[in-house]
Amino acid sequence: MALRTATRQLSRHASPATLSLTAARRQTRGLATPASTPPTTPSKGPTAIVFMNMGGPSTVPEVGDFLSRLFADADLIPLGRFQKYLGPLIAQRRTPKIEKQYAAIGGGSPIRKWSELQAAEMCKILDQTSPETAPHKPYVAFRYAAPLTETMYAQLLADGFGGGKGGRAVAFTQYPQYSCSTTGSSLNDLWKWREKLEGTGRGGEVKANGEDGSIQWSVIDRWPAHKGLVEAFAQNIEATLATYSEADRKDVTILFSAHSLPMTVVNRGDPYPAEVAATVYAVMERLKFSHPYRLVWQSQVGPQPWLGAQTSDTVTNYVANGKKNLVLVPIAFTSDHIETLYELDEEVIGESGCKDSIRRVESLNGNPVFIQALADIAKAHLEGGVQCSKQMALRCPGCTNAKCEASKDFFASGPGGAVEA
Amino acid sequence: MALRTATRQLSRHASPATLSLTAARRQTRGLATPASTPPTTPSKGPTAIVFMNMGGPSTVPEVGDFLSRLFADADLIPLGRFQKYLGPLIAQRRTPKIEKQYAAIGGGSPIRKWSELQAAEMCKILDQTSPETAPHKPYVAFRYAAPLTETMYAQLLADGFGGGKGGRAVAFTQYPQYSCSTTGSSLNDLWKWREKLEGTGRGGEVKANGEDGSIQWSVIDRWPAHKGLVEAFAQNIEATLATYSEADRKDVTILFSAHSLPMTVVNRGDPYPAEVAATVYAVMERLKFSHPYRLVWQSQVGPQPWLGAQTSDTVTNYVANGKKNLVLVPIAFTSDHIETLYELDEEVIGESGCKDSIRRVESLNGNPVFIQALADIAKAHLEGGVQCSKQMALRCPGCTNAKCEASKDFFASGPGGAVEA
Numbered sequence: 131m132a133l134r135t136a137t138r139q140l141s142r143h144a145s146p147a148t149l150s151l152t153a154a155r156r157q158t159r160g161l162a163t164p165a166s167t168p169p170t171t172p173s174k175g176p177t178a179i180v181f182m183n184m185g186g187p188s189t190v191p192e193v194g195d196f197l198s199r200l201f202a203d204a205d206l207i208p209l210g211r212f213q214k215y216l217g218p219l220i221a222q223r224r225t226p227k228i229e230k231q232y233a234a235i236g237g238g239s240p241i242r243k244w245s246e247l248q249a250a251e252m253c254k255i256l257d258q259t260s261p262e263t264a265p266h267k268p269y270v271a272f273r274y275a276a277p278l279t280e281t282m283y284a285q286l287l288a289d290g291f292g293g294g295k296g297g298r299a300v301a302f303t304q305y306p307q308y309s310c311s312t313t314g315s316s317l318n319d320l321w322k323w324r325e326k327l328e329g330t331g332r333g334g335e336v337k338a339n340g341e342d343g344s345i346q347w348s349v350i351d352r353w354p355a356h357k358g359l360v361e362a363f364a365q366n367i368e369a370t371l372a373t374y375s376e377a378d379r380k381d382v383t384i385l386f387s388a389h390s391l392p393m394t395v396v397n398r399g400d401p402y403p404a405e406v407a408a409t410v411y412a413v414m415e416r417l418k419f420s421h422p423y424r425l426v427w428q429s430q431v432g433p434q435p436w437l438g439a440q441t442s443d444t445v446t447n448y449v450a451n452g453k454k455n456l457v458l459v460p461i462a463f464t465s466d467h468i469e470t471l472y473e474l475d476e477e478v479i480g481e482s483g484c485k486d487s488i489r490r491v492e493s494l495n496g497n498p499v500f501i502q503a504l505a506d507i508a509k510a511h512l513e514g515g516v517q518c519s520k521q522m523a524l525r526c527p528g529c530t531n532a533k534c535e536a537s538k539d540f541f542a543s544g545p546g547g548a549v550e551a
Numbered sequence: 552m553a554l555r556t557a558t559r560q561l562s563r564h565a566s567p568a569t570l571s572l573t574a575a576r577r578q579t580r581g582l583a584t585p586a587s588t589p590p591t592t593p594s595k596g597p598t599a600i601v602f603m604n605m606g607g608p609s610t611v612p613e614v615g616d617f618l619s620r621l622f623a624d625a626d627l628i629p630l631g632r633f634q635k636y637l638g639p640l641i642a643q644r645r646t647p648k649i650e651k652q653y654a655a656i657g658g659g660s661p662i663r664k665w666s667e668l669q670a671a672e673m674c675k676i677l678d679q680t681s682p683e684t685a686p687h688k689p690y691v692a693f694r695y696a697a698p699l700t701e702t703m704y705a706q707l708l709a710d711g712f713g714g715g716k717g718g719r720a721v722a723f724t725q726y727p728q729y730s731c732s733t734t735g736s737s738l739n740d741l742w743k744w745r746e747k748l749e750g751t752g753r754g755g756e757v758k759a760n761g762e763d764g765s766i767q768w769s770v771i772d773r774w775p776a777h778k779g780l781v782e783a784f785a786q787n788i789e790a791t792l793a794t795y796s797e798a799d800r801k802d803v804t805i806l807f808s809a810h811s812l813p814m815t816v817v818n819r820g821d822p823y824p825a826e827v828a829a830t831v832y833a834v835m836e837r838l839k840f841s842h843p844y845r846l847v848w849q850s851q852v853g854p855q856p857w858l859g860a861q862t863s864d865t866v867t868n869y870v871a872n873g874k875k876n877l878v879l880v881p882i883a884f885t886s887d888h889i890e891t892l893y894e895l896d897e898e899v900i901g902e903s904g905c906k907d908s909i910r911r912v913e914s915l916n917g918n919p920v921f922i923q924a925l926a927d928i929a930k931a932h933l934e935g936g937v938q939c940s941k942q943m944a945l946r947c948p949g950c951t952n953a954k955c956e957a958s959k960d961f962f963a964s965g966p967g968g969a970v971e972a
Contacts, residue, residue, distance in 0.1 A: 355832060383945060393814070397859035404846045407828035411776060422945035425825045435856065438818035444948035451946075524804060524843035525872075527865035 177263045178291055178299035178345075179256070179508060180282060181249045182316040185272025186232075186239025186467050192275060193229045197221035199274040205315035205531070208394075228468075235471040242277075244465035244495050245270045245304065248504060251496075255505035256512075263298075263512045271301075271320065279319045283327050292328055292345035301349045301541075302508060306359055306409060307388075307462055308352040309402035310526060311395060314534060317349065321537040339517075339543050349518040349541050350511050354405040355412040358503020362494050363409075363459065364416040370457050370491045371421075378487065382455045383422050385444060386410045388462035389469060390427035393435040398528035401521065403437060406462050413461070425461075428478075429469050442478050445488065454487045464494040517542050598684045599712055599720035599766075600677070600929060601703060602670045603737040606693025607653075607660025607888050613696060614650045618642035620695040626736035626952070629815075649889075656892040663698075665886035665916050666691045666725065669925060672917075676926035677933075684719075684933045692722075692741065700740045704748050713749055713766035722770045722962075723929060727780055727830060728809075728883055729773040730823035731947060732816060735955060738770065742958035760938075760964050770939040770962050771932050775826040776833040779924020783915050784830075784880065785837040791878050791912045792842075799908065803876045804843050806865060807831045809883035810890060811848035814856040819949035822942065824858060827883050834882070846882075849899075850890050863899050870905055879911045885921065887914040938963050 187196040201207055201217035209216045232238055249268030256266040267289065271282035291297035301320055303313040328344040329337055340346030353359060371379055388406045396403060410425045426444045430436035441458070448456060458478070460470045470493055479488045494500040523542040525534055608617040622628055622638035630637045653659055670689030677687040688710065692703035712718035722741055724734040749765040750758055761767030774780060792800055809827045817824060831846045847865045851857035862879070869877060879899070881891045891914055900909045915921040944963040946955055 355836070393856065393859075397861075399845055399847065399860035399865060401845065403824065404828035404831060407825035408832035410825060411829035411832070415776070419941055422941045424820055424822065424945070424948060426820065426948065435814065438814075439820035439948050440818075444820060447948045520840055520843045524845070527845060527847065527860050527868045 173262055173264050174298070175262075175264045176267055176291075176297065177256075177265075177512065178267050178269055178286055178289075178297070179249060179253060180269040180271050180286075180299055180301050180320075181245050181304050182271050182279075182301055182313065182320070183241065183245055183273070183304040183465075184312065184316075185245075185275035186241045187275055188238045188242050190229050190232050190237055192238070193232055194221070194225045196275045197225055197228060203273070203315055205318055205533070206311045231468055231472045231476075234476060235468065239275070239467050240471075240495075241465045241467050242270065242272070242275070245272075247496055248304075248465075248501055251501045252504040252508060255502065256508055259505060260509045260512055266508075269299075271316070273316050273319060279316070280323050280327075283320075283323045286345065287327065292343065294343035296340070296343045296346065298346045298348070300508065300511060301347060302504075302511075303349075303351055304464060305462070306352065306356070306464065307354045307402050307405035308521070309391065309395070310398075310400050310529070310531075310534065311391065311402075313351055314537075317351070317541060318533045318537045320347075321533075321540050324540075339540055347541060348511070348516065349522065350507060351518050351522040352401075352405060353507050354409045356503055356507055358499065358506050360409070360412045360416050362497050362500040362503060363413045363461065363491075365499060366491045366494070366497070367413070367417065367457065367459060370489050373489065374455060374487075378455045381453075382457055383424070383448065383453055384414075384457045384459060385441065386413070386423060386425045386459045386461040387428045387441045387474065388425065388460075390430045390436045390438070390440070392430075392432075393437060396437050399526035401526075402462075409461055413459075421457075429473060441474075445478050445482055449482055449484055449488075454484045456484075456488045458488065458490045460491070460493055464500065466493040466495060594683055594685050595719070596683075596685045597688055597712075597718065598677075598686075598933065599688050599690055599707055599710075599718070600670065600674060601690040601692050601707075601720055601722050601741075602666050602725050603692050603700075603722055603734065603741070604662065604666055604694070604725040604886075605733065605737075606666075606696035606698075607662045608696055609659045609663050611650050611653050611658055613659070614653055615642070615646045617696050618646055618649060624694070624736055626739055626954070627732045652889055652893045652897075655897060656889065660696070660888050661892075661916075662886045662888050663691070663693070663696070666693075668917055669725075669886075669922055672922045673925040673929065676923065677929055680926060681930045681933055687929075690720075692737070694737050694740060700737070701744050701748075704741075704744045707766065708748065713764065715764035717761070717764045717767065719767045719769070721929065721932060722768060723925075723932075724770075724772055725885060726883070727773065727777070727885065728775045728823050728826035729942070730812065730816070731819075731821050731950070731952075731955065732812065732823075734772055735958075738772070738962060739954045739958045741768075742954075742961050745961075760961055768962060769932070769937070770943065771928060772939050772943040773822075773826060774928050775830045777924055777928055779920065779927050781830070781833045781837050783918050783921040783924060784834045784882065784912075786920060787912045787915070787918070788834070788838065788878065788880060791910050794910065795876060795908075799876045802874075803878050804845070804869065804874055805835075805878045805880060806862065807834070807844060807846045807880045807882040808849045808862045808895065809846065809881075811851045811857045811859070811861070813851075814858060817858050820947035822947075823883075830882055834880075842878075850894060862895070866899050866903055866909065870903055870909075875905045875908045877905075877909045879909065881912070881914055885915040887916060 187193045198218055198221040201221040202213065204213050249270055253266035253268045257264045269282050269286065270277055271279045286299060287293045291299060301317065303316065305312045337344045367384065371382060374382060391400060391402060407425055414423055424444065426439050426441045427437050428441035430440065445456060458474055463469065474490050479485055479490060482488050518541050523538055525538060608614045619639055619642040622642040623634065625634050670691055674687035674689045678685045690703050690707065691698055692700045707720060708714045712720060722738065724737065726733045758765045788805065792803060795803060812821060812823060828846055835844055845865065847860050847862045848858050849862035851861065866877060879895055895911050900906055900911060903909050939962050944959055946959060
């Protein structure tokens with residue numbers, strides 16, 4: 131049963147290649163950037179655009195390695211000085227259970243497929259809207275699954291970026307809202323491999339960002355309330371609302387669900403909860419506050435306190451109170467993954483006793499409105515000439531992670547400095 | 552020293568009566584509603600506008616009563632079935648300390664002065680911009696200090712509202728962001744007194760909202776990202792930034808500080824943290840993300856876990872890391888009170904060792920841009936014809952408070968139903 135449901139869900143997104151991006155641009159006419167006039171100066175490209183995300187195992191046999199990397203990441207799951215020993219142990223213990231979950235959603239995570247599609251399609255749009263930085267070359271760097279950061283970096287060098295030849299690359303986080311556990315961890319990893327492959331690791335002195343023909347990096351580190359992102363979420367919510375009868379639709383409560391954080395991270399001053407709330411508010415503004423809603427938090431594990439209210443408890447409580455028309459909106463990931471396809475669909479909805487009236491909004495995946503938004507964000511960044519947001523240069527008030535300091539210093543350095551949103 | 556500082560601070564806001572609201576309207580031209588044409592139908596007024604807030608003791612001898620009411624409020628501080636005994640005990644124990652704090656800020660809370668001024672000035676604007684509901688009569692109802700809800704309600708009845716004669720009143724929360732602990736508690740109290748004074752308490756049957764000549768209540772229950780509110784905050788932040796030298800200004804970090812909540816309330820699904828974050832994001836958008844910032848939380852008490860990062864820890868940590876140009880922005884209260892004048896000014900800033908470089912942004916108080924915003928919010932509500940926001944009708948996922956259910960049912964009932972933001 132679980133397998134069948136998952137197959138049905140995957141098949142809903144089955145033909146990304148057939149998406150019409152012309153239609154996407156038509157749909158977002160108000161948001162799209164105008165077609166550029168031909169460049170009067172030669173292009174400064176090529177420009178590498180690197181999509182950063184956590185990634186997921188594309189096949190069931192990759193689950194073990196994926197979990198090992200995940201539990202080895204002290205930026206995500208700080209286990210103290212025993213991380214090296216505890217991490218693999220926990221990963222090993224959890225592997226069989228998580229393998230079953232990936233098997234249930236069709237045999238692996240679709241995140242690589244979607245990321246590669248999104249990056250490639252976005253670059254095609256950028257080649258048209260930003261000819262002065264064309265050609266734009268798409269890369270994907272995952273934190274815990276192939277293609278890993280080091281693989282991506284080696285590919286960049288093989289493709290003629292850096293390594294003495296210079297060139298520009300944009301690290302584009304695919305987490306709309308910034309957390310030190312997610313985007314921060316990816317950037318720390320990127321900085322580590324950059325030091326190994328283009329810094330001291332090559333036997334020379336540490337080079338500054340873009341110095342002596344190394345790659346000139348800049349970062350798109352957050353975009354929680356970008357109009358195109360908000361539009362894509364809002365359209366998908368409207369599409370789900372339209373599946374209810376008129377009477378039921380009036381009764382719907384919208385539950386925005388984001389991956390939770392341990393309270394130690396929240397209390398350290400991680401900006402994520404506030405940025406997720408900003409996305410939610412912007413989407414509800416766009417929907418003219420047509421329905422009551424709550425922001426709730428999913429996927430907490432272990433005995434430590436995490437930020438709530440929990441998604442699963444919320445659904446249980448509302449159902450118990452007779453509130454059965456619930457629309458779940460994954461608001462902090464843009465592609466489907468185990469937390470949508472298994473946790474929300476199979477567990478939260480599947481076990482609610484109200485599978486017909488509790489419905490999940492489609493993830494953004496290959497949504498053309500979303501891909502146009504990515505292109506608009508990238509274009510604005512390329513035009514802005516800044517290294518990263520001012521926000522990114524600020525460490526959390528309770529941060530004691532020396533890697534964060536070094537990584538932030540590196541990415542905020544360069545001709546543009548830290549500016550913009 | 553504390554007294555001197557407090558006097559200086561109070562004197563900054565000393566002449567509210569001299570504020571030019573014409574100037575206010577000039578300043579917010581883009582936001583202000585256009586002057587109305589003469590009404591073609593007779594006015595539906597008078598309309599009572601009731602400002603709801605927690606209040607504060609206007610003089611030091613009122614501190615004891617204030618704290619007694621505060622610790623008796625299970626909506627704010629749930630102490631279980633021993634509330635009746637524990638509340639007064641805790642209040643009594645804290646009174647001497649809090650008396651000293653009120654003495655240090657000039658002998659009492661200025662919140663009544665500001666609330667009465669804001670309500671009166673707003674009604675003057677409304678009489679011009681919304682003649683069809685004029686005259687507008689200002690009232691103030693505090694939860695823990697004079698004028699209490701019951702005093703306000705008795706005054707309404709004495710002034711000819713309700714009691715068989717009908718009439719319309721708007722409960723206008725002065726907390727921009729909704730929490731069950733604040734606006735929720737005020738509404739539960741208003742509902743209680745309404746039942747006592749116009750419902751069963753008068754010996755008759757319970758009347759529905761506005762039935763049989765009782766007052767027709769509607770509620771403005773939240774306005775976290777209203778443009779005028781955001782503009783007023785942003786202008787005040789810009790004014791504080793302008794007091795730094797150019798070099799220091801570039802280095803400023805903005806810390807938005809809001810009253811924290813116990814994690815039990817957060818995990819119940821209280822909407823406040825997300826709505827405060829929405830305000831912060833809207834203000835930073837208006838400031839074009841000119842500086843790095845964090846949303847931090849103040850005023851936690853007792854041994855239970857509260858939402859962080861804490862304001863005081865944040866300042867301590869940033870100062871220790873050499874980050875001394877900090878601008879503190881009270882973002883969840885609109886008038887000065889003990890949490891700004893004492894906790895932020897005397898404790899957080901006063902004890903930071905960086906009194907010259909850590910500066911607090913002025914509270915909104917008698918700010919004409921803010922008062923114009925209040926008038927715009929009220930006008931939109933009066934025109935909208937709705938009872939309250941859709942959001943207000945939704946109880947928290949973890950709510951077990953029967954009062955909330957009854958009070959929400961009451962306020963959401965009526966000709967308009969629950970609509971708008």
